[in-house]
Amino acid sequence: MNFNFLSPVSDSVLAHNELLSPQALGRKLKIHSAQHGIPDLEGVHLAIIGVLENRNDINYIGEEFQLNEIRKSFYSLFPGSWNVSVADLGDINRGERVEDTYFALKESVSILVKRRVIPIILGGSQDLTYANYRAYDDLIPMVNIVNIDAQFNLGDSTKPIKNDSFVGKIILDEPFNLFNYATIGYQTYFNSQEEIDLMDSLYFESYRLGEVSRDITVVEPVLRDANIVSIDLNAVKGSELSLYQRYSPNGLDGKEICAIARYAGISNKVTSFGVYEYKPSKDDDMTSMLIAQVIWYFIEGVNYRVKDDDFLDENNYQKFITLVESQELVFYKSNKTGRWWIEIPFLAEVNNKLKRHTLLPCMHQDYLDACNNKVPDRWFKAFQKNCV
Numbered sequence: 001m002n003f004n005f006l007s008p009v010s011d012s013v014l015a016h017n018e019l020l021s022p023q024a025l026g027r028k029l030k031i032h033s034a035q036h037g038i039p040d041l042e043g044v045h046l047a048i049i050g051v052l053e054n055r056n057d058i059n060y061i062g063e064e065f066q067l068n069e070i071r072k073s074f075y076s077l078f079p080g081s082w083n084v085s086v087a088d089l090g091d092i093n094r095g096e097r098v099e100d101t102y103f104a105l106k107e108s109v110s111i112l113v114k115r116r117v118i119p120i121i122l123g124g125s126q127d128l129t130y131a132n133y134r135a136y137d138d139l140i141p142m143v144n145i146v147n148i149d150a151q152f153n154l155g156d157s158t159k160p161i162k163n164d165s166f167v168g169k170i171i172l173d174e175p176f177n178l179f180n181y182a183t184i185g186y187q188t189y190f191n192s193q194e195e196i197d198l199m200d201s202l203y204f205e206s207y208r209l210g211e212v213s214r215d216i217t218v219v220e221p222v223l224r225d226a227n228i229v230s231i232d233l234n235a236v237k238g239s240e241l242s243l244y245q246r247y248s249p250n251g252l253d254g255k256e257i258c259a260i261a262r263y264a265g266i267s268n269k270v271t272s273f274g275v276y277e278y279k280p281s282k283d284d285d286m287t288s289m290l291i292a293q294v295i296w297y298f299i300e301g302v303n304y305r306v307k308d309d310d311f312l313d314e315n316n317y318q319k320f321i322t323l324v325e326s327q328e329l330v331f332y333k334s335n336k337t338g339r340w341w342i343e344i345p346f347l348a349e350v351n352n353k354l355k356r357h358t359l360l361p362c363m364h365q366d367y368l369d370a371c372n373n374k375v376p377d378r379w380f381k382a383f384q385k386n387c388v
Contacts, residue, residue, distance in 0.1 A: 003111070005104035006049070006090045008034045013071045025086075025296075026075025032090035045084040046299055047112055048074075050091035050122045053101040057125040057163050057277075067091065067122050069284045073292035080296075082303040087117075102131035109135035113271050118302060120295055121274035125163040126153065129230040132272055133170050133178070136227065142179035144269070145170070146226040148260055150187045150235050150248060152195045152206070163277070171202070179385070182222045184260065185209050185235045185252050203381040209250060216256055220263045221361035221378065224339070229264040231257070231294065233277045233287070240290060244281035254290055258297040265301015268309060273298050308334035309341065309359065322370040329379065331367045332359065340364055342379050 009031050017026040030039035041047070050067040054060055071088070092108065095101040105121070109132055112119045121132060129145070136143045147153065147167070155165020157172045170178055182205035188196070199206050205222055212219060223229065238246030240254045252260070264270050275291055311317050311332055320331040330343040341359040366376035 003038050003089065003108065005092050005108060006032060006038065007093055008032045008037075008090045009071065009088055010066075010068055013068050013075070016072050017075050020076055021078075023078055024075060025077045025079045026071075028079060028086075029075070030085070030087040032088060038089060039087050041087060041112075041115060041117055043085050044087045044117055046086045046118045046120055046302060048086070048088040048120045048122065048295070049105075049108055049112075051101065051105055051124040051128055052091050053094050053098065053123065053128060054125040054163075055094070055098050056127045056161060060125075064280075065124070066280055067278070069280065069288035070122060070278065070291050073285075073288040074295055077292060077296055080300050080303065082299065084299060084303045086299060102128070102134070105131040106135045109272055110139065113139055118270070119272050120298065121272065121276075122291070123274065123276040123278065126230060126232050126274075126276035127161050127163045127166040128276060129228070129274060130161060130166045130169055132228055132230070132274060135272075136177060137175055140227065141177070143177050143228065144180045144182075144226045145178065145228045145230065146182045146184060146223055146264070147230045147232065148184045148235050148252070148257070149230075149232040150185065150209075150251060151190045151232075152183050152186060152199055153232075154195050154198055180204065180225070180382075182206065182226075184219050184222070185212050185256075187248065187250060190248075203384045205378070205381060209252070212252070213256065216259050217363070219260060221340075221363055223260070223263040224267045224269065224361040226264065226267060226270050227272070229270055229273045231261070231273075231275045233275065233291075236290070240286070242281055242285065242287040243283045245279050245287045254293070257290070258293055261294045261297040262301040265298040265303075266305055267301075268305055268307060306337050308336040308339055311341075311359070320367060322367070324370050324373055324375050327375070329370050329376075331362070331370070333364075338364075340367060342366060342376060344379065344382050 020026050032038045052065050054065050092104045109119050153164055153167045155168045157168030161169050184207045186206055187209050234247040235252050236257055237251035238249050318333045322329045332341045340362050342362045344358050344360055360382055
């Protein structure tokens with residue numbers, strides 16, 4: 001395997017790790033060090049990769065970027081009762097050009113996903129999500145991205161890629177592999193009406209901050225259907241973060257962002273997870289600890305994954321059929337977990353590339369709405385995407 005892009009975890013972090021309790025998480029990781037090199041990935045389920053790249057941040061001022069404080073915070077936590085193994089593969093340094101960093105991240109993610117190792121990417125500016133997405137070009141036919149963010153980041157795709165416009169590049173750059181893009185926790189006043197209208201016209205999904213805060217469970221189905229989950233720390237309210245990191249007085253709180261990370265972890269489809277827009281500073285403890293806890297909850301979720309979407313055996317599920325506006329809707333409920341899906345049979349008939357999306361995760365409430373003659377919103381958008 002070619003991991004020549006990766007530099008080892010710093011000696012200062014390793015020295016800090018040696019002072020921790022033998023039961024601490026950092027003492028149980030497989031760590032890339034200068035002394036021992038890249039660890040053997042046999043039996044590893046998740047791998048942390050830092051990416052020291054933020055030159056496409058619209059507010060970039062040339063400051064030094066490092067992830068040492070996040071690692072110290074994460075290493076100091078104690079693991080849960082986990083059966084998963086975690087490695088820290090160190091950092092991808094800035095390339096001569098930003099495109100070189102993208103290439104290194106793309107190759108690293110591709111290698112890990114092919115080995116069934118879930119990369120946990122720490123950045124850096126969120127445009128790195130574009131490189132993460134391009135790693136899937138040869139892995140799966142269509143990709144679902146979920147972005148936890150105060151903004152949609154659609155931007156102007158005709159201009160050079162930035163951390164506030166990377167989604168436009170994902171949509172319009174070949175090969176066209178994007179099936180669904182969803183934003184969780186967006187705040188309307190940070191998004192132009194043109195971007196809001198574009199999200200609607202493309203039948204992408206968006207969940208306002210108030211909607212998420214009112215009932216966090218509404219985001220579970222869309223995270224269950226994601227391949228890539230990308231978190232922008234600007235989605236978190238300022239009071240939860242260090243001074244230099246603060247973006248808005250409104251946003252997700254620490255409990256909510258950790259719950260979202262756990263939902264992402266328990267999804268059987270999520271194969272890469274990233275936390276971006278970290279801004280190191282002297283006043284850093286709060287932000288680094290929050291990121292450490294977000295990673296902890298994601299790993300916790302992965303540990304408790306249950307294969308509950310095998311509908312070949314009738315003993316594994318219950319099937320419910322409703323009629324809405326002359327359209328027959330078929331729902332499935334897992335006997336293992338109680339989670340729900342809705343069938344989209346026309347996708348398999350029309351487009352072979354979309355076969356894997358014929359069962360769409362949903363909520364029990366969607367079934368109840370269908371019983372009351374209301375078409376579920378996720379089903380409608382998937383139907384419209386297939387028709388355009």
